[in-house]
Amino acid sequence: MALIENTTAPVSGPAQLLAEMVADRIRQKVVSGELSPGEHLSEVALSEELQVSRNTLREVFRLLTKEGILRHEANRGVFVATPSISTIIDIYRIRRLIECQALAEGYPNHPAIARMKKAVEAARQAREEGKWLSVGSADIAFHAAIVELADSSRLSSFFAQILLELRLVFGLLQDPEYLHAPFVDQNQKLLEQVELGNFRTAAEMLDSYLLQAERFIMLAYARAIEG
Amino acid sequence: MALIENTTAPVSGPAQLLAEMVADRIRQKVVSGELSPGEHLSEVALSEELQVSRNTLREVFRLLTKEGILRHEANRGVFVATPSISTIIDIYRIRRLIECQALAEGYPNHPAIARMKKAVEAARQAREEGKWLSVGSADIAFHAAIVELADSSRLSSFFAQILLELRLVFGLLQDPEYLHAPFVDQNQKLLEQVELGNFRTAAEMLDSYLLQAERFIMLAYARAIEG
């Protein structure tokens, strides 16, 4: 009789792995600002909201904690990571080290250059439309493309993580226009040098841009945590 | 009555998180060669052997897969990662990029230099005693210390992962003496330059050492997968 009936009903098998999909959704929630830095993520609440079991959610937490966008405290659960000054310093130290080196050793006709160009165009478009969050995304894509010049899958995915953490920092800051607008033209200038084959010059420009951006963001950060 | 009696008995609570401990044990199994590249890790078998539940083990699998020492295939489970030629290329590309840059921008009296010195001494000691696996460990520690010159926690832990993958490669190769012996003296020479404050010189030496090591290991690898 009804004893054999199955009550739990995952009607359709997972096309992709469930945990990966959930991880994507949480990443997006963090980037979009739906989840704020420092916020506590309750296992029961989130598992109900996302319609997954606690076990699956915990697998996701492990992933995202390793990625650095969540923080884990024993017996207290996970929280959205709260970037600090030292986070910003660390991120920009890494950006200068990796991006400049990748750029300096780039070569003409590398497929990543096309992606850089596309990102610059997307950024200009988004700027005209006033979509500052999209400008930020395009800026991220541009710098991810720079790292792809190094032709290293491991380096690229590591750098993607770093850029994701940077987006967390951006989320903390106000005034996205003031924040993202200057980068559009800088990226454009970088791309011009790259297309001329002047990779060394481009790398030097990038280094100074990044130093400048770091100071800029540190200031905005200091302003944000006070006001 | 006995209904309330508890049958499951984890008598003592976890001092540290169980999953982290299990992850350490599996990492060690991989590094020590107890688990070989390509080997399939059964969830039931391993969870029984390590005395943890399947769920906990799956959390660990997620971690180690992200670290790159395990590989996940949908509906087929996890396997110990099998380094390929392109893995070696990728690893050494990253090593040259990160290590040389970190070394070039190092400065005297940095605490990491003491760690480099300690690693060199440990390596010499281990070599005299013929403990080639320890020589390998010391070599790893030496290069991890170089990266710590960059003072970036994120970069250091990323690089630790890369070096762990490299150990996987070593596990694939025969003749650890032939493999590790040359590095001891090279590291010694590097350290001498660093202690003299010649960071630029050291960085250039390191670059050529790494190029040399890459060729060396590629050859050993090619020999290993054939014979």
Next chain:
DNA sequence: CTGTCCATAATGTTGAACAATCTTTCCTGT
């Protein structure tokens, strides 16, 4: 020998249970 079907085993995912730990509340004694 090759392709199909079925039994078997593995993974993917869930829900419930309980132990350990943290948090809040409330009581008590001074």
Next chain:
DNA sequence: ACAGGAAAGATTGTTCAACATTATGGACAG
């Protein structure tokens, strides 16, 4: 009134058992 502490409640850590889904291996037919 208030500091200290015990009890109650909520949350995480971990396990287990169940079941759906997907691979694997073998028997069998052509």
